Amino acid sequence: MLLTICTIRQLPQAFGLGNSLRQFTADGKGEPMLIGLVDDLTHLPSGFVSPYPLLSIGELLPADQISALSAMYTPTEFSAACKPLFIAEAFRRYPEADKLVYADPNIQLLHSLAPIWSLLDTANILLTPFITRNPANGSTDEGWPDEKFFQNIGLYSSDFLAFRRSTETDRLLDWWDNRVRERAFINFCEGHCLDQLWLMHVPVMFRGVTIVKNPGWHVGLWNLHERTIQLRENHRLVSGPTGQNEPLLFVNFKGLSNPDEGFFPHQTRVRLADRPEINSLLTSYRQLISNDLSSALGLVNPAYGQQPEPLVLRGWRYATIKSMRTVTRFLDQVYIPVIK
Amino acid sequence: MTLAFTICSINYLAQARTLGDSLRQTNPDYQYIIGLVDKLSEASLPPELIPVYPMLEVDKIGIPDFSAMCDRYDITELNTAVKPFFIDYFYQSNPDATAVIYFDPDIIVFQPLHQLNEALKTYSLVLTPHTCSPTPDWERPNEQHHLNTGIFNLGFIGLRNDTTARSFVDWWKNRLVYECRIDLCKGLFVDQHWVNFAPVYYDNVLIDLHLGYNVAYWNLHERYFSQDETGQWQVKSPDEPAKYANELTSAEPLQFFHYSGYNPERPNEISKYQTRYTFIDTTQQKKQRPDAKPLFDLYRERLLANHNDQYRQYPCVYIKPPVVLRYLRVRKLLKTPFNRAIALLESR
Numbered sequence: 001m002l003l004t005i006c007t008i009r010q011l012p013q014a015f016g017l018g019n020s021l022r023q024f025t026a027d028g029k030g031e032p033m034l035i036g037l038v039d040d041l042t043h044l045p046s047g048f049v050s051p052y053p054l055l056s057i058g059e060l061l062p063a064d065q066i067s068a069l070s071a072m073y074t075p076t077e078f079s080a081a082c083k084p085l086f087i088a089e090a091f092r093r094y095p096e097a098d099k100l101v102y103a104d105p106n107i108q109l110l111h112s113l114a115p116i117w118s119l120l121d122t123a124n125i126l127l128t129p130f131i132t133r134n135p136a137n138g139s140t141d142e143g144w145p146d147e148k149f150f151q152n153i154g155l156y157s158s159d160f161l162a163f164r165r166s167t168e169t170d171r172l173l174d175w176w177d178n179r180v181r182e183r184a185f186i187n188f189c190e191g192h193c194l195d196q197l198w199l200m201h202v203p204v205m206f207r208g209v210t211i212v213k214n215p216g217w218h219v220g221l222w223n224l225h226e227r228t229i230q231l232r233e234n235h236r237l238v239s240g241p242t243g244q245n246e247p248l249l250f251v252n253f254k255g256l257s258n259p260d261e262g263f264f265p266h267q268t269r270v271r272l273a274d275r276p277e278i279n280s281l282l283t284s285y286r287q288l289i290s291n292d293l294s295s296a297l298g299l300v301n302p303a304y305g306q307q308p309e310p311l312v313l314r315g316w317r318y319a320t321i322k323s324m325r326t327v328t329r330f331l332d333q334v335y336i337p338v339i340k
Numbered sequence: 341m342t343l344a345f346t347i348c349s350i351n352y353l354a355q356a357r358t359l360g361d362s363l364r365q366t367n368p369d370y371q372y373i374i375g376l377v378d379k380l381s382e383a384s385l386p387p388e389l390i391p392v393y394p395m396l397e398v399d400k401i402g403i404p405d406f407s408a409m410c411d412r413y414d415i416t417e418l419n420t421a422v423k424p425f426f427i428d429y430f431y432q433s434n435p436d437a438t439a440v441i442y443f444d445p446d447i448i449v450f451q452p453l454h455q456l457n458e459a460l461k462t463y464s465l466v467l468t469p470h471t472c473s474p475t476p477d478w479e480r481p482n483e484q485h486h487l488n489t490g491i492f493n494l495g496f497i498g499l500r501n502d503t504t505a506r507s508f509v510d511w512w513k514n515r516l517v518y519e520c521r522i523d524l525c526k527g528l529f530v531d532q533h534w535v536n537f538a539p540v541y542y543d544n545v546l547i548d549l550h551l552g553y554n555v556a557y558w559n560l561h562e563r564y565f566s567q568d569e570t571g572q573w574q575v576k577s578p579d580e581p582a583k584y585a586n587e588l589t590s591a592e593p594l595q596f597f598h599y600s601g602y603n604p605e606r607p608n609e610i611s612k613y614q615t616r617y618t619f620i621d622t623t624q625q626k627k628q629r630p631d632a633k634p635l636f637d638l639y640r641e642r643l644l645a646n647h648n649d650q651y652r653q654y655p656c657v658y659i660k661p662p663v664v665l666r667y668l669r670v671r672k673l674l675k676t677p678f679n680r681a682i683a684l685l686e687s688r
Binding site: 129131148150183189192198203204211308325327331332333336 | 471472474484485487491514524525526527528533537539540541543549665666667670671674675678679681682685687688
């Protein structure tokens with residue numbers, strides 16, 4: 001089965017994900033799709049009917065716990081803090097589903113899930129790394145993000161995860177839920193980054209974890225510099241450091257569809273103008289997620305996550321802050337001789 | 341041939357000798373070398389303080405622009421930054437070495453490392469995690485600290501002499517020329533944090549979960565000690581919580597113990613870096629680990645016999661006076677207009 005988690009505002013993307021799944025399910029025997037809603041159901045526009053089952057956080061947590069989490073987190077952090085809970089609940093509500101994919105609402109499937117299910121025949125948990133090679137081009141490379149930024153946010157993306165029903169998966173979800181409830185902040189100095197940085201422990205603490213480096217999996221803004229996509233006889237094939245001509249399974253449009261979203265609003269490694277193959281994917285993605293409801297849903301502010309999201313600055317404001325930070329750093333470190 | 345080495349300054353030679361003695365006893369086929377971040381010519385050690393093990397001074401291994409590196413780094417950063425440079429030097433100078441193993445000087449080896457030797461026939465790298473199971477509380481160190489400083493402990497790394505390992509060492513060297521600093525907010529923690537990338541960038545990496553490897557204060561919660569009838573030390577995971585480690589409940593022989601942060605002058609303290617355990621606590625406020633005490637007493641005896649007191653007197657020639665920032669109030673005042681402008685620009 002497929003699970004995603006989103007706010008009301010992100011529902012058009014979640015429906016797009018669901019519709020992309022339907023495209024690849026043969027003989028109408030649909031793979032179940034569940035949307036976990038980290039929002040207040042009563043804020044849905046009147047008369048709204050979801051094409052996919054919705055499970056709201058209100059059914060999983062008592063109101064006092066929701067408001068406590070809401071008060072301490074931003075909407076992004078709140079959603080991360082609820083993720084393990086939704087995954088565990090999805091396994092409970094769909095007892096016939098033995099394998100589950102969690103996908104961020106910004107993901108579009110471009111292939112059937114068969115290769116994922118087949119890896120889960122032997123693995124309990126699948127993780128995808130953001131990058132599979134050092135992105136730097138020579139020792140003078142000043143491109144961003146650099147490798148150490150990935151240390152801050154975690155090397156494995158929490159936007160895509162796949163699980164097989166097993167005691168090891170249960171053990172992981174218990175542990176992860178316990179950690180993210182209190183510690184899903186974004187605070188690099190303290191070693192916090194949503195639900196994602198915690199995944200660094202997963203290959204060590206849990207058995208049957210596979211790190212999938214196949215270039216056709218989880219193509220996104222952060223790895224486009226190491227991957228090329230070619231169209232051959234109606235099939236998109238991806239080549240990268242770890243494989244050649246692998247079928248394109250899924251793309252994460254976070255930061256591509258809305259440049260202010262995600263961890264890389266200031267990335268300098270990919271120039272979309274130079275990547276027509278990405279632009280054509282993006283055009284069809286925009287069609288996938290636009291429907292009659294988009295504008296009405298887009299106006300609904302997230303009900304949970306009272307802390308403000310950090311503002312993404314661009315242009316002169318961004319440049320000015322950057323140079324002023326250089327000055328303050330200099331003032332902090334410059335040697336001043338002792339005046340007697 | 342397997343080459344084992346450590347890196348230290350003269351003030352830690354008691355530890356390096358103790359490690360060498362343990363290797364000579366348990367793994368006599370290893371060639372053991374002490375990489376020295378110091379200058380023997382300036383110390384002129386008396387004969388009884390000259391180890392029987394070969395020493396290789398850091399300024400002799402051809403690190404490009406080594407003096408600039410010394411200027412950039414403090415003593416901790418420098419001692420860790422040179423690790424891959426030593427490994428690379430051993431690859432070049434000992435082509436018959438099939439494997440290179442690094443141990444921190446404050447480790448002792450208790451057993452012939454047969455399993456490790458076998459692993460290094462198959463795997464390019466062998467790494468040991470700080471902890472194989474969740475930490476039981478938020479005392480120091482806990483999972484959060486490992487997220488900031490590295491999943492694997494770089495007091496140990498085993499490397500086969502193959503193209504994958506050499507490519508890893510080249511990448512690691514390049515990182516450490518400028519970025520072997522401690523700056524948690526920027527994702528940096530000496531040489532160690534970088535090694536998180538090893539299983540992501542390379543396929544042939546073994547994350548070894550053997551409970552007898554790299555036992556230290558950071559994994560005491562999952563490892564308990566006893567001696568069998570022949571006096572061999574055994575490691576066992578605690579019975580509770582059994583659900584975390586049902587496949588690990590049987591005892592395994594202790595392979596190597598890492599006495600990180602232990603001071604023989606404070607024999608009742610497990611490590612200056614941890615707050616979770618004490619050996620014996622009459623006030624019963626902390627969890628007690630009397631089972632670990634004999635392992636530490638044994639180490640203390642060996643360090644003292646290896647002239648720890650004398651070695652401690654030698655200051656490292658690469659130590660620089662600490663940077664003291666003066667005029668903090670003036671600096672703060674000068675920064676004020678900039679910080680105000682930044683806050684204004686960042687507000688909605």
